[in-house]
Amino acid sequence: MSGEKEQWFGPGETARRVGVTTKALRVYEREGLVVPHRAESRWRLYGPTQIARLHQIVVLRDLGLSLKSIKKLVGDHPRLRDILRLQRETLESQQDKIKRAIAIIDVALCQIHEGRDLSLDELAILTKETLMQQPADKKKFLARFEALIAEQDPTGQASRTFDEIKKEYDGDAHKVALKALMEEASRLKEVGDVNSEAAKEFVRRVRSRTAGIRRSTSQAEQELIRDAYTKTLAEAQARSESLWFDPAVLEFFRQVAQGMKERGELN
DNA sequence: ATTCTCACA
DNA sequence: TGTGAGAA
Known part of the structure; x- marks a missing residue:
């Protein structure tokens, strides 16, 4: 040559x-x-x-x-596209790690700001709770959730709604608030009384926060999203994947809200 | 300016 | 995942 x-x-x-x-x-x-x-x-x-x-x-x-x-x-003879996709995923998961670490620090700072002095042991517990959650599983869950919504969603309206909800709760401040809410919910669920005034008050409080979303979302879309959630959860549990939230807590509050609706205590 | 191995971060 | 030392 x-x-x-x-x-x-x-x-x-x-x-x-x-x-x-x-x-x-x-x-x-x-x-x-x-x-x-x-x-x-x-x-x-x-x-x-x-x-x-x-x-x-x-x-x-x-x-x-x-x-x-x-x-x-x-x-092997890999496509560059596949390499880049692979690497993008690992970078994303690192990004998740960093975001969670920041969230932990925010929670800790918040408590210190309120005059509550955290010990290292308490910080360790906080870290375990927040950091131990599996980001891969969470992403997988959300991806499947979205896919199932899209499947039953010819107009794409429900998917857009889901996107908005995700965006709405993406900020760090919201995440910290959400975590506090989940902890409160978890305590109420431990009490176990679906008709307790405390549980009902909690439901009213959460519903007032999400009133905007519910108003702008049709009944059909809400049901579609609910169905998709139920299916995704069932699949995840069938594979015994770990979840970053406790589905039992959500189910508990679904029952509380159900009871309130039946008695006409909700609009 | 090279080879190798070993310890070390 | 590399580096530095030391002997050949």
Whole structure:
């Protein structure tokens, strides 16, 4: 083909051209990502194929991929699109982690601000409660939830409503407030009286917060979303996936609201 | 300016 | 996932 002879470089020159250290080259070799040729002298020699592969390795590494995943990717013939999708997912999950950490700090700061001094032990408990939840499962749950809504939603109106609800509750302040609400709900549910004044008061309070959403959403859409939720929950439980909320608490308040409706205590 | 191994972060 | 030391 071309008159140009194949060029072979020693470790130093190769490292310089690829933008890594010779140490790194040998780590990649140890992990089975590149196999350089050897001169009689036992010196490593890197040719065009090796250099090309090294370039692939460094670009994937700069994306934050582990050597182990890079090994799988360069060995196979992956579409760049698939690599980027994969990496996007892991970055998103890291982002979730950071967001949860911030939420924990916000809750702690909030309590300190109120004059309540947290011990490290209490912070540890807070961390366990908030950080231990599985972001992957949560995302999976929400994705399935949305998919089921879309399935039964020819006009797309219910999906738009769901999007709005998600946006509405996406802020950190809302998340902290929501967490407080869930804790209160959990305590009320432990009491177990669906007709207690406290439970009914709680329902009224939550409904007043969500009045706007309910007003702008048709009965049919609300039912559609409810159905999708029930199905998603059933599927998740069938796979015994962990959830970040307690479905029993929601069911408890569904009963409270049901009772109130039957007695005409709700509009 | 290279090889290898080992300890260390 | 690399780095630095030390011997060859």
